[in-house]
Amino acid sequence: MPEVLTTAALIAALEHADSSAALLTATQALAAAAGDDQAAITTLVQVLGFNNPGAAVAAVDGLIAIGPAAVDPLLHNLDVHNYGARAWAVRALAGIGDVRGLELLEQALGDDIGASVRRAAARGLGQLQLLGLEGPLREAVIERCLQALEAGGGDDEWVVRYAVVVGLESLARTMEGDADQLQRTYSALSQLAAEAGEPTPVVRLRASLALRRLP
Amino acid sequence: MAGAADLEAPPPGAGEPISEAEALRRLRQSEDQSLQYYAAWWLGRMRSRHPDAVPLLQAALRQRQPRNPAAGVEHNAVARNAARALGKLGDPRAVDDLLAALEDNDDGLREAAVRALGDLRATAAVAPICRRLASGLTGAGAPQANSPKLQEPCEALLEALGDIGLAEDPVLRVIEPFLNHDRPLIRSAAGRALLMLTGDPRWANDLLSLLAHPQLQVRRAALMDLGAVGWRPALEPICRTLAENSLKLIALRGLLEHGQGEPDDEAILAAMDALL
Numbered sequence: 001m002p003e004v005l006t007t008a009a010l011i012a013a014l015e016h017a018d019s020s021a022a023l024l025t026a027t028q029a030l031a032a033a034a035g036d037d038q039a040a041i042t043t044l045v046q047v048l049g050f051n052n053p054g055a056a057v058a059a060v061d062g063l064i065a066i067g068p069a070a071v072d073p074l075l076h077n078l079d080v081h082n083y084g085a086r087a088w089a090v091r092a093l094a095g096i097g098d099v100r101g102l103e104l105l106e107q108a109l110g111d112d113i114g115a116s117v118r119r120a121a122a123r124g125l126g127q128l129q130l131l132g133l134e135g136p137l138r139e140a141v142i143e144r145c146l147q148a149l150e151a152g153g154g155d156d157e158w159v160v161r162y163a164v165v166v167g168l169e170s171l172a173r174t175m176e177g178d179a180d181q182l183q184r185t186y187s188a189l190s191q192l193a194a195e196a197g198e199p200t201p202v203v204r205l206r207a208s209l210a211l212r213r214l215p
Numbered sequence: 216m217a218g219a220a221d222l223e224a225p226p227p228g229a230g231e232p233i234s235e236a237e238a239l240r241r242l243r244q245s246e247d248q249s250l251q252y253y254a255a256w257w258l259g260r261m262r263s264r265h266p267d268a269v270p271l272l273q274a275a276l277r278q279r280q281p282r283n284p285a286a287g288v289e290h291n292a293v294a295r296n297a298a299r300a301l302g303k304l305g306d307p308r309a310v311d312d313l314l315a316a317l318e319d320n321d322d323g324l325r326e327a328a329v330r331a332l333g334d335l336r337a338t339a340a341v342a343p344i345c346r347r348l349a350s351g352l353t354g355a356g357a358p359q360a361n362s363p364k365l366q367e368p369c370e371a372l373l374e375a376l377g378d379i380g381l382a383e384d385p386v387l388r389v390i391e392p393f394l395n396h397d398r399p400l401i402r403s404a405a406g407r408a409l410l411m412l413t414g415d416p417r418w419a420n421d422l423l424s425l426l427a428h429p430q431l432q433v434r435r436a437a438l439m440d441l442g443a444v445g446w447r448p449a450l451e452p453i454c455r456t457l458a459e460n461s462l463k464l465i466a467l468r469g470l471l472e473h474g475q476g477e478p479d480d481e482a483i484l485a486a487m488d489a490l491l
Binding site for chain 1: 460
């Protein structure tokens with residue numbers, strides 16, 4: 001079984017990496033070979049907590065490429081005390097877009113003390129994969145995303161409000177003619193586009209762009 | 216790079232949220248300096264518009280106190296925070312007191328004062344800042360004995376010259392030697408100031424090369440400096456830099472809000488979207 005040996009060897013190489021460059025290379029190699037190997041996926045999740053941005057980016061990219069098979073390991077291995085790790089995990093879940101991540105993204109946008117975590121969650125709430133979902137369930141998921149993003153529009157940090165705008169724009173594209181939801185989305189974006197509702201110029205510019213792009 | 220990343224974080228031991236009236240009360244008393252320290256920070260952070268805020272902060276800026284390592288209190292802690300807050304409140308009445316603080320023996324207080332003078336775009340500060348920097352690499356830029364600090368808070372002095380924006384030849388000549396300082400953070404501050412004052416692309420090269428510096432701290436400073444300048448040609452190099460997305464987003468916001476021309480707004484916004 002050469003593939004198993006290869007993955008184990010790549011995990012060992014990662015665990016023994018003694019420099020940032022070596023860790024980055026080992027993470028990239030493991031991410032490329034991981035497939036749905038649970039040990040490899042778990043190791044990639046652990047890399048998120050190493051406080052090494054380069055390796056974390058590679059691990060997040062790898063976990064997103066792995067997709068749904070990475071969701072459970074991410075949900076069950078979150079280190080609640082390491083806010084850097086949480087931010088990367090939320091980014092990975094946001095990128096995968098699996099609805100199993102919905103609750104975590106809602107909590108992260110609403111409660112997390114790290115602005116980078118709330119930011120990633122806001123973006124993720126706009127890009128959940130809804131294709132396999134049936135009518136009422138689909139609408140309920142969109143409703144939860146919309147409510148979380150509406151509340152996130154009042155966040156104290158400009159970068160989170162910016163991400164809320166991006167989330168609202170992509171969420172609006174999934175709404176299939178639900179007039180109430182669309183109306184609320186436009187209303188939230190309009191507020192973030194106006195000087196009276198939003199102090200930060202870059203957020204207003206991004207919200208105006210979203211309003212111009214939406215039908 | 217200061218004034219950019221996490222300087223808005225509350226001071227240690229900040230405690231629970233307070234009201235504006237409570238902040239003013241704490242600043243008015245002088246028995247407990249830790250209460251004054253927090254109050255001064257609070258008024259700046261909250262951009263207080265209360266008519267008593269500036270006069271009370273000016274009085275606090277005139278206070279002096281020794282360093283108290285046991286209590287974790289820095290030299291002139293209240294005055295330093297008052298200077299920072301006065302910079303944020305943007306009231307030109309504070310300039311004279313800040314200019315006086317710029318002549319203090321405490322270099323930490325000088326640093327806080329000069330950053331505030333930069334925030335206030337105080338042209339009256341240009342001459343005293345240039346006087347402090349005029350001794351160049353072997354004077355102002357030389358290391359202090361037994362300390363990681365330089366003789367003068369060069370990074371803050373250089374950045375303030377850029378922020379104030381008086382682009383006269385004598386000012387540029389004072390800044391230029393610092394492009395050759397041993398310390399990359401000082402080179403970055405000098406490049407930032409020259410680029411802000413002149414818009415001349417030749418000063419951008421040093422900053423762009425610092426984005427690839429082996430030390431993360433230097434890459435972060437170059438990101439913040441390019442953002443503060445709003446140097447739009449740096450868009451691609453900023454996106455490629457090995458640093459936290461949070462800092463790249465702040466830098467790109469700077470390109471968008473402080474810069475103009477190419478790349479255009481939509482290109483910058485698209486790059487920001489990809490970093491969320």
